[in-house]
Amino acid sequence: MSAPVDTTDIFKKDIFAGKVVLVSGGGSGICRGLTEALLRHGAKAAIVSRTFSKLEKAAKEMSAATGGPVLPVAADVRKPEQVEAAVAKTVETYGRIDFLINGAAGNFLAPFEGLSYNAFRTVIEIDTLGTFNFTKAALPHLKASKGAVLNISATLHYTGKAFQLHVGAAKAAIDALTTHWAVELGPHGIRVNGISPGLIADTEGANRLAANFNEAAVPLQRVGKIKDVEQSALFLFSEAANYITGVTLVVDGGQWLNSGNHDYPNSILNFVGRTKSKM
Ligand code: HXC
DSSP, rough: OOOOOGGGGGGTTTTTOOOOEEEETTTTTHHHHHHHHHHTOOEEEEEESHHHHHHHHHHHHHHHHSSSEEEEEEEOOOHHHHHHHHHHHHHHHOOOOOOOEEOOOOOOOOOOOOOOHHHHHHHHHIIIIIHHHHHHHHHHHHHHHHHHEEEEOSHHHHHTTTTTTHHHHHHHHHHHHHHHHHHGGGGGGGGGEEEEEBBBBHHHHHHHTTTTOOOSSTTTTSSSSSHHHHHHHHHSSGGTTTTTTSSSESSSSTTGOOOGGGOOOOHHHHHHHHHHHOO
């Protein structure tokens, strides 16, 4: 099975020269990879998350690895005034915003019965409201640049993944934002797309969610890599995709198509068994 390749093997090095990308969640995981990929192809970046010390360290490393400028900006995506300040800081530094990646996300495994009111609200606020807040705050600049938005989603809500109700609900709403924004912002020359990665190795999400991942159950026979997502993001931001909007591209090697009940937690199977015997 083919291994993931570098974006510089596929795309020209300067395709994003002069472009500025603002990335929530850009200091770690998948979105750090997407940011580095854009930097390698000429972009300048601003990365946002809550903890400045972590961001500052990440920004230095990312700059050293790619040669591109990276501005660390601390903000809580749940707080509109902090989001507006992050957008203002980016424009003050670079003069424009061309691309927005909404990637900040919260996640943990929890059954519905164990999910507190605050736990559900927290994930909806980080994922869904964070995506809304950043897009709203960046809109004037995206209109000026005729830019593009990329929303990071997931496939959990396609099947109703156990213990992921909070994230599935948040990501389903993000998919709706993608389609509605595509329709409303298209006339301004702004394209809005999404990517739904499957399980991607060496990420916080994978560490938390998938201790026993079965590669043989993936149609393409391997776990995803951050590089796989980088290729898709570069394509969607590039001119090659200039007639594509409102699409959420699944990048998972076919994982969700083959994600049946074989990995259901025993507790759920037991519950279903008891219910059936009473019917
Ligand atoms: C149950 C939990 C919990 C857990 C937190 N909570 N962790 N409930 N099980 N494991 C509850 C808390 O008890 C609290 O509710 C509420 O959630 C808020 O928690 P806080 O810690 O006060 O909030 P905060 O500091 O804002 O941050 C919490 C968090 C963080 C953002 C949810 O724990 C987190 O998610 N970090 C991981 C980030 C991450 O992994 N990102 C990548 C996502 S990957 P109470 O009622 O007690 O106050 C992804 C893709 C998925 O999304 C697809 C993969 C295939």
